[in-house]
Amino acid sequence: MSHTIRVGDLVTGEAVVLDLRVAQLASRAVAFAFDVAVQFGLLLLVSLLVPIGFDDALQTALALSLTVLVLVGYPTAVESLSRGRSLGKLVMGLRVVRDDGGAIRFRHALVRALGGFFVDFWALGMGGAVALFVSLFSPQGKRVGDYLAGTVVIHTRVPKQQVELATMPPQLAEWASGLDLSQLPDELVLAARQYLSRYHELTEQARWDLGSRLSDDVGAAIRSPRLEYTHPHPYLSAVLAERRRRAAG
Template identity: 85%
Template sequence: MGHTIRVGDLVTGEAVVLDLRVAQLASRAVAFAFDVAVQFGLLLLVLLISPADFDSALQTAFALALTVAVMIGYPTAVETLTRGRSLGKLVMGLRVVRDDGGAIRFRQALVRALGGFVVDFWVLGLGGAIALFVSLFSPRGKRVGDYLAGTVVIHTRAPKPTVDLAGMPPQLAAWASGLDLSQLPDELVLAVRQYLGRYAELSEKARWELGARLSDDVGAAIRAPRAEHTHPHPYLAAVLAERRRRAAG
């Protein structure tokens, strides 16, 4: 079986659990309520300022287009631009991530929004009954849109791991001091911490493959990719050590 890593279990090919906290149904429901309030507020606002001289057919077409734009376009745009955070998720300390722990992109956000609109909540979802039913029976609290998009919602306000993390590799200290870490997502930092903390438990193959995948996401976030022949461990250790240094200072 090939090497895999899944957020929620976050299980590697050696069945080593990396503990990212999957969001519970209650916190997701509160976040969803915030987001629905924002969406319906936008709908109402646009309807109030829209022209009143449309004929009935044009009004119907306009209302349909507006509904699609707000109920699908809005969450797609917001979750793409914020790398998985809507207003409700920001309030509740949640984020949508890919099943492999990486940041979502436009495709995942769009599929998730379409699944939510058509299946989970509105068109077929009986006001959220389908989303509730599927989430209750999902080990990771997924709704249909999450299954279709390959995503999961996690807590970003997770407790710090108790394991000791690797320190700053001396050869990378100067390089790390010049990094821009402001766009490094919390859930990605947590995944790297777990990787470094469980490093000794992984096989050499898993150390490289999992580390390379995390390095790719980290490199994209900080715009400083890992050098081709640099092992992922010192690269990730340097990034986290520099982040800890700045937080402590």
């Protein structure tokens, strides 16, 4: 039986849900408002740099081109370079991830931005009415751009009441102390924490399959893959425990 990982509805083959916190409409709206303010600030700045004296048709075409460039180019560039975090999402502790929990790439950011411009917000979106309507009826709060890109927005901040279950396996302590954890994505950390917290609810096969997939992603991010004979549980525990130790220090 196959086992799948899905953010916000992270389900194993045994229908055990590993819950990552899908961003709610209110927090997404605040992040969007912040980004819109930045975009219109950029539009104002760019408009001041445009030379005057062109005929009306050329001025209109230039203004439209600059508007599309900012409203599509800004979110595409920022979310691509930051692995899913625009300035507004950074303020609100949100991140865009793929439906399978992985980091988005340029094509995901571009499709989201195009969907936002043409459908969700501007060209046909009636100022965000389409995005609001679709999000309200989506279990994961998705707008049209998210459906087209295969993405979802999640919270990256862990609730204070969440218990940290990761403990450092003694045999991996020295190895973990030399890891570069700077490129470890927050959404991957959250998924690993959820895996550890629900570990005993999974069958042995699911523990291995789900843990192996998470370990592969973590290993790629920290450039230190899990050894073939190391079980995913101690590997992930060591990485998270070391991350917690550095944060506390």
